[in-house]
Every structure is written in C-alpha cells, then in structure tokens.
C-alpha cells in the first residue's frame with residue numbers, strides 16, 4: 001500500500017491512521033510545488049487534483065480525499081476499532097470529519113498561502129480561533145471526539161492542531177485541545193509516523 005504524502009501536511013492523518021490500523025505504508029514523497037515525486041515521476045498522473053493525500057491500494061486502486069481514506073481505513077484495515085463502521089455511529093464520525101475538513105483544516109489554508117492578502121488572513125484567523133474555541137469546549141467534556149471511543153477523527157484533529165505553531169496560534173489558549181494534542185503525541189503510531197516523515201524535533 002502506497003501513501004503519497006508531504007511531511008507534516010494533512011497526509012499525516014491517513015499515515016497515522018494506517019499505523020494505528022497496524023499497516024506500515026510505503027511512503028512516496030510529493031513535492032507539492034512541482035507536483036513531482038522523489039523519482040521524478042508525475043504526481044498528477046496519480047492524483048490529477050495535485051494535492052496530498054492519495055492512497056494506492058495493493059490492487060492499484062487510488063483513493064483521494066483525506067476523510068474518505070480515513071473511512072476506508074476504519075472499514076477495511078483497522079484490526080482494533082478506529083471508529084464506527086456503520087449506522088448512526090458512522091454518521092457521527094462523518095459529522096466530525098466534515099467539521100475538521102471544512103472548518104479546521106481549510107480554516108488554516110489561507111494562513112499558509114503567501115499570496116493571500118493580510119486582511120483575508122486576519123479574517124480567516126479570527127474565524128479559525130472561534131472554531132478552535134468550540135472544539136476546546138467539546139474536548140473539555142470528553143476523552144476523545146466521539147466520547148470514550150478513539151477514532152480517526154482524533155487523528156485528523158491532532159494533525160491540524162500541529163499547524164497552530166506555524167500559524168502563530170498559542171495552543172495554551174485552548175487547554176483541553178492542548179491536553180488532547182499532548183495525549184495524541186504519546187501514542188506509538190503517532191511517534192512512528194512523525195519519525196518516518198522526518199518531523200521529530
């Protein structure tokens with residue numbers, strides 16, 4: 001199984017989830033600026049959308065879109081549960097994944113774009129802080145996003161929380177989120193993925 005990734009980007013979330021599932025993926029690094037692979041290959045031939053992550057299954061099938069890949073891992077690969085596979089439980093998981101993808105992940109995006117006007121960045125940051133505040137309130141009441149059950153939604157939120165330092169957001173302002181991120185960092189799958197992506201400080 002091949003995971004197309006860029007160090008520390010949102011592709012870290014399926015990377016961690018795969019390791020949580022007991023799968024060590026073959027990592028293929030993508031240069032997001034040139035859309036080239038380490039061997040000079042064309043990433044656009046793998047994922048014509050040009051962004052990571054993409055997961056290539058052993059039969060050659062390519063999956064894209066982080067939340068869809070996470071659901072695939074939950075339903076097909078996890079040896080120990082990484083979230084509900086069906087019914088209302090799955091609906092709740094998708095509810096969280098969509099929130100993280102559209103409100104948190106994409107909330108950070110303008111802050112990373114050098115060509116984004118400062119006024120736009122300021123508005124984006126204000127909105128993102130509101131969302132982080134809300135998540136902080138949720139985490140103050142539960143162990144994991146789904147309650148007592150650890151899931152791929154926690155992995156995705158953790159990966160986004162790592163971007164706060166780059167965005168000059170003090171995680172200490174969100175104590176429950178900071179505790180959650182700390183707890184996530186202790187997990188062996190997280191440590192292994194961070195090491196494999198060369199992110200260990």
Ligand SMILES: N[C@@H](CCC(=O)N[C@@H](CS)C(=O)NCC(=O)O)C(=O)O
Pocket residue numbers: 009010011032050051052053064065066067101
């Ligand atoms: N909708 C996509 C978004 C993925 C995404 O934003 N990937 C970023 C890294 S976190 C990327 O590759 N950006 C480079 C680009 O868009 O050219 C998903 O959920 O998987």
